[in-house]
Amino acid sequence: MSKPYVVGIDIGGTNTVFGIVDARGSILATGSIKTQKYTEITDYVNALHEELSRLLAQENVTDQIAGIGIGAPNGNYFNGTIEFAPNLPWKGVIPLAQMVREKFNIPVTITNDANAAAIGEMTYGAARGVKDFIMITLGTGVGSGIVINGQMVYGHDGFAGELGHVIVRRGNGRLCGCGRTGCLEAYTSATGVARTAREFLELRNDESTLRQLPIQEITSKDVYDAAVSGDKLSQEIFEYTGTILGEAFADFIAFSSPKMIVLFGGLAKSGELIMRPIREAMEKNLLAIYKGKVKLVLSELKESDAAVLGASALGWEAS
Template identity: 80%
Template sequence: MTMSKPYVVGIDIGGTNTVFGIVDARGTIIASGSIKTNKFNEVEDYVNELHTELFRLLEQNNATDKIMGIGVGAPNGNYFNGTIEFAPNLPWRGVIPLAQMLTDRFGIPVSLTNDANAAAIGEMTYGAARGLKDFIMITLGTGVGSGIVVNGQLVYGHDGFAGELGHVIVRPNNGRLCGCGRTGCLEAYTSATGVARTAREFLEVRNDPSSLRQIPIQDITSKDVYDAAITGDKLALEIFDYTGKILGEAFANFIAFSSPKAIILFGGLAKAGDLILKPIKEAMDRNTLNIYKGKVKIMFSELKESDAAVLGASALGWEAK
């Protein structure tokens, strides 16, 4: 069979931004663009804007008739149905038949999966997980997502939704309210939003000096906490310790489930490097069952954050029907 069309499109839908790119068979992003996800209360308006911007990019790169398929990574994306279902961090409620909406607009086959699964596929195809058959991808962004690969296959479960490790309950009693409506989820503590919440809690109940006190408390972001921590701010460092400890404890449990060779961290919070890695490793090692001790590496994604999800999503484009 000849490769009639040389490119695919990868679309990564995040809570804040949607990034898209034209990708060739070697995994090179030829061109990319983005739109704001959270600007559109109606999904139809969002699809219109996405169509306009993406079509413009295709025209500029002389690729309008050269796209084999479109792959999409989205929060709560269901690979089996091509739908986004009840995504807490997106402005649209209910079940959104996004793959069909995009197919209708572009006339190109579209395949859709969960955003963390897309990142895992990207990592396996082009990044740190090349050659790994068993690993867990953890995305630390607006939310916490996961892609679980066992024996070289993504775990989808019977309904397409397997691998919501961000919604494992890590604080069962009086835990924080999560965007999913339950309390005590990992995401409520270890997402970028969770780190900002921890900062607000610490600042409210304690008196120790911190450069974070110069920022209006409701405006503090995880980036502010990082900026303070790298200057040696004690409170900010403690926030990272607290966050890393919760992640490490959770990882010890995840290891018992699928015995991965590696846990790969991806997303904004992974940029904190050793600030987050050290407490994760300590808590993970302390809580890991003996038979697994010393066997699981924690790694950072090798793909540029903006590229990984787009590349992963694009990999689905080759298979789209």
């Protein structure tokens, strides 16, 4: 009988979360370690091995793990490496899949966090049975995973699908964390929404409840709360953000003709405040042959579980 469980590991800038998952996508148990605590990668892998081994023993499944999947910033599927990840404590190229494989003697696959989310959605979520879709993660940044004909698109080097870094404002665009200007991420991430709020407040005189907050401390959650309570300026910020996203989506559709675009992350939970302007701008800017064909849907994975589920779906691939 084949082994019934996989392990999913999600490496974030602050925490690393891991879980034991069965074929139905049920999480048997989870654990975590502090990513930032370990400045040496060998110390990190040792701590991960110790904590995960304890969890496997506790659940009595040590010999029943088919594979380990890892979702990580700048994770390279082809090489099994994390490469030059700006928010992780280890610099350069880290052969993480090999290091974890040697510790556990279990097959290991790694990819970037947005690709892991897409694979999770295809295995357990809204994209089950869908062969062509794009996953967009709207968090601190904007990530994406592109699936064509049931296959994740990795490109020749493992780094395909950086749609958050498509330039949507030429010339005088905002500086992005990647060092370029005008990227989609600089406008439509949670951070981008807060930047828009500051710009609107500084350049305009409209009344807004946001003016009661220290301008440099405004978050996307503040903008959402104000918009829901009827604040017109905050509603306009969502309109502006959703329009930029919808325009970008119309371009994305032109190159892969997906059946759906799946949205995930805190900003996606803003409901019609963000979905309506996205939908309208997308349809308005679509080439005629694509109009009315592409569904815009929210992720069906619970946010607290999504990262682990996405990574775990890679574990089946590794086995």
